[in-house]
Amino acid sequence: xxxxxxxxxxxxxxxxxxxxxxxxxxxxELAMDKMTAIIGATGSGKTTxxxxxxxxxxxxxxxxxxxxxQIKAGQKFTKVKDLRHRVGLVFQFAEYQLFEExxxxxxxxxxxxxxxxxxxxxxxxxxxxxxxxIAESDFEKSPLELSGGQKRRVAIAGILAMKPQILVLDEPxxxxxxxxxxxxxxxxxxxxxxxxxxxxxxxxxxxxxxxYCDEVVVLEKGQLLMQTDIKTFFENYEYMEKANIxxxxxxxxxELLRKNGLEISSDVxxxxxxxxxxxxxxxx
Amino acid sequence: xxxxxxxxxxxxxxxDPRVKTIDGVSFSVPEGSYTTVIGHNGSGKSTIxxxxxxxxxxxxxxxxxxxxxxxxxxxxxIRGRIGIVFQNPDNQFIGSTVRDDIAFGLENHCVPQNEMDxxxxxxxxxxxxxxxxNSEPTKLSGGQKQRVAIAAVLAMRHKIIVFDEATxxxxxxxxxxxxxxxxxxxxxxxxxxxxxxxxxxEVAQSDNVIVVNKGKIAxxxxxxxxxxxxxxxxxxxxDIPFVYKVRNALKKKGLKISDELxxxxxxxxxxxxxxxx
Numbered sequence: 031x032x033x034x035x036x037x038x039x040x041x042x043x044x045x046x047x048x049x050x051x052x053x054x055x056x057x058x059e060l061a062m063d064k065m066t067a068i069i070g071a072t073g074s075g076k077t078t079x080x081x082x083x084x085x086x087x088x089x090x091x092x093x094x095x096x097x098x099x100q101i102k103a104g105q106k107f108t109k110v111k112d113l114r115h116r117v118g119l120v121f122q123f124a125e126y127q128l129f130e131e132x133x134x135x136x137x138x139x140x141x142x143x144x145x146x147x148x149x150x151x152x153x154x155x156x157x158x159x160x161x162x163x164i165a166e167s168d169f170e171k172s173p174l175e176l177s178g179g180q181k182r183r184v185a186i187a188g189i190l191a192m193k194p195q196i197l198v199l200d201e202p203x204x205x206x207x208x209x210x211x212x213x214x215x216x217x218x219x220x221x222x223x224x225x226x227x228x229x230x231x232x233x234x235x236x237x238x239x240x241x242y243c244d245e246v247v248v249l250e251k252g253q254l255l256m257q258t259d260i261k262t263f264f265e266n267y268e269y270m271e272k273a274n275i276x277x278x279x280x281x282x283x284x285e286l287l288r289k290n291g292l293e294i295s296s297d298v299x300x301x302x303x304x305x306x307x308x309x310x311x312x313x314x
Numbered sequence: 315x316x317x318x319x320x321x322x323x324x325x326x327x328x329x330d331p332r333v334k335t336i337d338g339v340s341f342s343v344p345e346g347s348y349t350t351v352i353g354h355n356g357s358g359k360s361t362i363x364x365x366x367x368x369x370x371x372x373x374x375x376x377x378x379x380x381x382x383x384x385x386x387x388x389x390x391x392i393r394g395r396i397g398i399v400f401q402n403p404d405n406q407f408i409g410s411t412v413r414d415d416i417a418f419g420l421e422n423h424c425v426p427q428n429e430m431d432x433x434x435x436x437x438x439x440x441x442x443x444x445x446x447x448n449s450e451p452t453k454l455s456g457g458q459k460q461r462v463a464i465a466a467v468l469a470m471r472h473k474i475i476v477f478d479e480a481t482x483x484x485x486x487x488x489x490x491x492x493x494x495x496x497x498x499x500x501x502x503x504x505x506x507x508x509x510x511x512x513x514x515x516e517v518a519q520s521d522n523v524i525v526v527n528k529g530k531i532a533x534x535x536x537x538x539x540x541x542x543x544x545x546x547x548x549x550x551x552x553d554i555p556f557v558y559k560v561r562n563a564l565k566k567k568g569l570k571i572s573d574e575l576x577x578x579x580x581x582x583x584x585x586x587x588x589x590x591x
Contacts, residue, residue: 292588
């Protein structure tokens with residue numbers, strides 16, 4: 031069951047002097063079970079696009095299919111609650127949304143909202159907090175006592191507790207230090223690979239795209255520019271330059287080597303394989 | 315001997331009396347240098363910045379800014395010499411327009427009205443924001459707001475500017491713009507730049523690096539000197555520049571490449587080494 035956009039337009043404040051078309055003619059099919067990066071410059075429509083996935087925004091033209099549901103422009107969508115149960119959306123700076131007295135209560139809020147008993151909600155909340163790596167000793171603390179990275183993990187646990195099939199994350203590592211960001215990305219990989227949840231990530235970090243994602247969707251000025259697998263995407267150096275994308279260090283280095291006469295295989299995407307290939311060439 | 319823009323001797327500070335946040339820290343920053351400060355979150359690097367500006371009061375030790383020891387009495391004088399640009403572009407925009415925002419500091423320092431417009435225009439142009447002088451902050455991107463923050467600091471004619479993770483909340487374009495601007499401002503070496511940063515490539519290009527760990531100075535020196543200690547740096551949960559990782563991986567394979575910090579020169583050297591036969 032896919033995620034499909036068909037001829038989707040989205041316009042903010044249509045028919046007003048402030049009308050702004052944020053998405054134009056988006057045709058897109060996203061694979062389930064993968065980790066997909068959504069990239070593009072600020073204002074390219076990334077956030078607008080992902081907010082269609084749980085009907086936070088409704089298309090002003092075309093239709094969006096997510097799992098069993100169809101959201102058509104101009105038609106009332108009545109299954110919002112069912113959809114949001116299955117598609118979890120984590121906003122930018124999600125930690126600002128924590129509001130309960132304790133970490134555990136905050137995570138219980140979602141499942142209880144979807145009609146789960148209190149007892150069951152606590153059980154699910156505990157599991158979710160464990161997945162995101164929050165220690166048992168922090169469960170009864172106020173969310174305010176935690177660090178920024180931990181708070182964000184609690185917010186993500188709150189979404190996971192709703193047992194979504196699709197997890198959408200809008201710039202989940204913004205503002206974290208490099209180590210915190212890596213740990214966060216490791217967490218999403220785990221959620222994707224071990225828990226079998228489809229993960230979509232809006233990001234500016236090309237190193238993360240290269241290291242963690244399977245597919246990439248590129249937006250520019252509200253239009254779909256490209257959708258491809260990671261390897262193909264990073265092979266196309268000229269394209270990245272044209273699209274004003276700063277390639278990951280290893281891709282830039284490979285390009286410099288190529289310019290100096292040393293062509294490295296496109297399969298080489300990490301430092302160890304790079305060193306191995308260079309050493310192999312030297313010995314020949 | 316070159317003068318030091320900043321000298322810190324045996325500095326101590328705690329938020330909580332049971333934990334030493336800054337523990338006997340001493341370091342100096344040469345005048346006109348581009349010095350970067352790195353450290354894991356909670357290492358104390360931002361606390362040091364706040365102590366330098368007198369935004370926090372030290373417990374003991376000495377802080378000398380531009381030859382003048384920081385005391386409660388001369389705070390105003392000190393803050394005329396050292397300025398700071400913070401991380402979050404939204405938390406430091408005070409004025410209702412770009413013009414007002416730059417004017418704020420000048421007004422506080424009683425700059426005459428008739429001189430103010432000229433100063434504002436000069437520094438707005440310096441950070442490429444001339445055409446936005448009458449814009450409201452909501453109409454500006456994060457990078458543009460940080461430019462205004464920099465202009466406001468420059469307008470005060472500080473000799474030393476501290477950037478406390480000034481690009482960490484910006485998108486890649488904003489980051490590139492601000493990094494290029496800071497570099498350009500530092501070009502003539504009249505300004506001393508201290509940048510607290512997680513951007514390891516920025517660190518690689520700086521003159522000096524100070525590594526802070528658990529409230530102490532763990533390492534200090536040029537980037538080359540500092541990044542030679544890969545194991546120690548990584549044990550502090552810090553990254554090392556990409557070129558160093560490549561060099562070390564090649565070394566393990568028996569290839570000897572010099573400790574070059576520039577990616578382009580490193581690529582040339584690798585190619586010469588491999589293709590020489």
